[in-house]
Amino acid sequence: MEGQLQTRNVPNLTEIELAAIESGNNLADGHARYELTASQQKIINQLGEMYALAAEASPALLDQKAQSAFLTAVGQHSAMAGAEVLSCYSSSVAMEITARSLYTSGVRRVALIHPTFDNIPDILRGAGMDLTPMSEDSVMAGSGRLPAGAEVLFITTPNNPTGQVLLPEALTHWARECASKDAVLVLDSSFRGFDERAQYDHYAILVQEGCRYIIMEDTGKLWPTLDLKIGFLAFPRDERLPLHRIYTDILLGVSPLLMLLVQRFAEDAQDGGFSELHRFIRSNRALLRKRLSGIPATSFPDADSRISVERLALPAGFTGSDMRHALCERGVHVLPCRQFYWAEPEAGERYIRLALSRPPEMIRTAAAAICACIERG
Amino acid sequence: MEGQLQTRNVPNLTEIELAAIESGNNLADGHARYELTASQQKIINQLGEMYALAAEASPALLDQKAQSAFLTAVGQHSAMAGAEVLSCYSSSVAMEITARSLYTSGVRRVALIHPTFDNIPDILRGAGMDLTPMSEDSVMAGSGRLPAGAEVLFITTPNNPTGQVLLPEALTHWARECASKDAVLVLDSSFRGFDERAQYDHYAILVQEGCRYIIMEDTGKLWPTLDLKIGFLAFPRDERLPLHRIYTDILLGVSPLLMLLVQRFAEDAQDGGFSELHRFIRSNRALLRKRLSGIPATSFPDADSRISVERLALPAGFTGSDMRHALCERGVHVLPCRQFYWAEPEAGERYIRLALSRPPEMIRTAAAAICACIERG
Numbered sequence: 001m002e003g004q005l006q007t008r009n010v011p012n013l014t015e016i017e018l019a020a021i022e023s024g025n026n027l028a029d030g031h032a033r034y035e036l037t038a039s040q041q042k043i044i045n046q047l048g049e050m051y052a053l054a055a056e057a058s059p060a061l062l063d064q065k066a067q068s069a070f071l072t073a074v075g076q077h078s079a080m081a082g083a084e085v086l087s088c089y090s091s092s093v094a095m096e097i098t099a100r101s102l103y104t105s106g107v108r109r110v111a112l113i114h115p116t117f118d119n120i121p122d123i124l125r126g127a128g129m130d131l132t133p134m135s136e137d138s139v140m141a142g143s144g145r146l147p148a149g150a151e152v153l154f155i156t157t158p159n160n161p162t163g164q165v166l167l168p169e170a171l172t173h174w175a176r177e178c179a180s181k182d183a184v185l186v187l188d189s190s191f192r193g194f195d196e197r198a199q200y201d202h203y204a205i206l207v208q209e210g211c212r213y214i215i216m217e218d219t220g221k222l223w224p225t226l227d228l229k230i231g232f233l234a235f236p237r238d239e240r241l242p243l244h245r246i247y248t249d250i251l252l253g254v255s256p257l258l259m260l261l262v263q264r265f266a267e268d269a270q271d272g273g274f275s276e277l278h279r280f281i282r283s284n285r286a287l288l289r290k291r292l293s294g295i296p297a298t299s300f301p302d303a304d305s306r307i308s309v310e311r312l313a314l315p316a317g318f319t320g321s322d323m324r325h326a327l328c329e330r331g332v333h334v335l336p337c338r339q340f341y342w343a344e345p346e347a348g349e350r351y352i353r354l355a356l357s358r359p360p361e362m363i364r365t366a367a368a369a370i371c372a373c374i375e376r377g
Numbered sequence: 378m379e380g381q382l383q384t385r386n387v388p389n390l391t392e393i394e395l396a397a398i399e400s401g402n403n404l405a406d407g408h409a410r411y412e413l414t415a416s417q418q419k420i421i422n423q424l425g426e427m428y429a430l431a432a433e434a435s436p437a438l439l440d441q442k443a444q445s446a447f448l449t450a451v452g453q454h455s456a457m458a459g460a461e462v463l464s465c466y467s468s469s470v471a472m473e474i475t476a477r478s479l480y481t482s483g484v485r486r487v488a489l490i491h492p493t494f495d496n497i498p499d500i501l502r503g504a505g506m507d508l509t510p511m512s513e514d515s516v517m518a519g520s521g522r523l524p525a526g527a528e529v530l531f532i533t534t535p536n537n538p539t540g541q542v543l544l545p546e547a548l549t550h551w552a553r554e555c556a557s558k559d560a561v562l563v564l565d566s567s568f569r570g571f572d573e574r575a576q577y578d579h580y581a582i583l584v585q586e587g588c589r590y591i592i593m594e595d596t597g598k599l600w601p602t603l604d605l606k607i608g609f610l611a612f613p614r615d616e617r618l619p620l621h622r623i624y625t626d627i628l629l630g631v632s633p634l635l636m637l638l639v640q641r642f643a644e645d646a647q648d649g650g651f652s653e654l655h656r657f658i659r660s661n662r663a664l665l666r667k668r669l670s671g672i673p674a675t676s677f678p679d680a681d682s683r684i685s686v687e688r689l690a691l692p693a694g695f696t697g698s699d700m701r702h703a704l705c706e707r708g709v710h711v712l713p714c715r716q717f718y719w720a721e722p723e724a725g726e727r728y729i730r731l732a733l734s735r736p737p738e739m740i741r742t743a744a745a746a747i748c749a750c751i752e753r754g
Binding site (some may be wrong): 012015017018021022029031042045046047048051054055058060084089090092093100103119121123126127128164225226227228229244245246248249250252253254255256257258274351354 | 389391392394395398399406408421422423424425428431432435436437466467469473477480496499503504505603604605606621623625626627628629630631632633634635646678711752
């Protein structure tokens with residue numbers, strides 16, 4: 001099995017997540033699976049009335065309000081003024097539309113951050129792109145050049161699984177570099193709701209540097225809304241890629257009820273909900289780190305991460321793939337990190353990834369299972 | 378403008394639908410836009426409780442119940458036993474996954490029914506397929522051979538916009554023809570809920586003939602649920618196309634709330650809801666035909682259609698594209714049929730398409746506007 005790990009027999013991360021979804025101790029996928037806060041519960045209690053409201057309202061107005069509320073809540077104040085924003089079923093659908101638009105326009109060469117969640121390279125390759133890895137450290141450092149011939153630079157920020165954030169100076173550098181080469185800077189910002197350091201106004205910098213850009217924004221990772229969500233696809237109004245056209249190949253729009261739901265949750269987030277969410281994740285992260293602090297030779301490489309997943313580096317002699325199976329036998333589901341390292345899988349074997357957007361009991365159970373697995377060797 | 382109609386400046390049908398969506402007299406898109414029935418309203422009134430139920434239940438079980446309820450309601454009794462069924466955000470997402478799976482496996486040559494809704498050829502071509510048109514009449518007649526080299530036969534049944542249905546004998550013929558050439562038979566059955574003649578057990582025939590198949594089922598056109606919907610992607614468990622893998626590139630699953638909603642609406646449909654829906658569409662169709670019966674040289678070419686859209690053939694001297702613009706000026710939005718005729722656009726210029734899933738007042742307004750436009754010449 002392990003010998004075949006580079007072939008199509010290796011499960012992708014979503015396949016592993018699917019297998020875990022029915023488990024009581026599912027720390028595999030990054031979706032939000034915990035209790036609604038009191039104010040979120042209040043919104044959900046009004047779902048019936050919201051349906052009636054959404055049925056009466058103008059879809060375009062609802063759409064614009066959802067986009068504006070969300071983008072404002074995550075600090076993207078220049079987005080609505082300068083960008084065309086398309087509401088998609090999810091950020092992965094936004095990614096698929098992006099990949100297809102690149103292909104249709106003859107673009108093939110994409111420089112992509114390494115590591116990152118495997119559906120990004122899979123979607124890009126599936127649409128015919130040639131990928132060149134760029135190490136996360138060099139991307140985040142914000143120095144250096146685009147690889148020769150790259151027509152697109154694709155950065156996940158905050159990155160998954162590491163939580164590393166592209167800071168304003170680094171964004172400015174890459175925007176300038178892309179502008180000078182007429183390359184498109186693509187940002188997947190699905191996790192930015194978790195980290196205020198990723199909430200400076202990206203659109204303002206991109207416009208100022210005259211850079212072609214595509215940004216994927218996502219409500220899907222933040223709130224325990226049973227996967228009722230919207231992925232936003234944002235780009236300059238004068239962008240020549242056929243993003244709008246390919247969007248209409250796939251959808252006419254998302255449900256007006258989802259637009260209203262996203263608006264309400266975004267308003268709640270701005271009104272204290274994000275602070276509550278950040279406290280919740282911080283507390284789960286501290287809990288996990290504390291429970292594992294006694295285990296020698298394990299460590300948390302992403303000291304500074306604030307997103308809703310956490311990497312754990314395993315002691316020498318353990319691999320993430322084996323550890324995943326061992327934990328599975330104890331009814332605890334996590335992700336191995338091999339698949340995140342899409343250009344160099346072995347480099348990911350030192351790590352597993354755990355979801356923190358879970359009830360604290362589940363974090364405790366997972367920590368205990370990890371301790372038991374490592375102590376048993 | 379008209380001179381450029383074969384270029385990318387021609388709007389696709391969804392772009393025209395988008396422009397109409399804000400209009401009071403939008404008969405452009407095929408989405409269900411009318412009042413909920415009493416029993417449907419009852420379901421929507423329980424949305425809050427359903428959310429709580431969906432949050433507690435097993436997603437896999439909910440998914441299976443939604444699929445089973447829907448497939449049973451549309452007569453596909455063998456589907457759950459024999460097929461793998463994947464729940465997608467929409468039937469277009471199911472189509473995109475299909476197209477990407479074909480491409481990944483090296484398939485390129487697709488025989489596609491002509492005419493049909495333009496996002497089907499657009500998605501297939503966008504994913505790199507070479508298309509050969511097969512006339513609807515020859516497809517529905519169920520005789521003849523696959524075009525030389527075709528690796529896939531793609532049929533929309535009931536077809537959009539004509540409402541023509543692939544009957545059991547014709548399905549058997551094409552299943553046998555595809556099986557003999559190891560070709561994949563792809564069916565888009567999004568409109569079958571409207572027409573009992575399309576509700577015989579397709580899966581039983583396909584299995585009996587030993588045919589590779591992919592079927593797209595859709596809840597999205599049937600019910601006025603504010604575009605809360607699921608598209609199902611069904612195929613034999615031993616199909617070798619990487620459909621499951623590419624599905625997981627794009628999604629982990631649909632919302633459990635949508636699964637429960639689809640289950641409830643499907644149960645309601647089986648319990649009299651479909652009969653009510655069919656009466657409603659039949660009555661709107663009769664109304665439209667009656668209101669336009671006085672206009673010489675117009676006709677309804679799809680005498681037998683039962684789906685929720687209707688084609689109108691215009692008098693000589695009128696084109697669908699011009700008529701669309703003229704109606705637009707009167708605040709009435711319809712689709713020109715040129716774009717459905719993806720291999721021979723001029724052949725579609727005789728027709729416009731009107732949505733019947735609307736309140737009767739809107740049908741009356743549209744009929745009056747059409748009369749006025751034609752009488753004015």
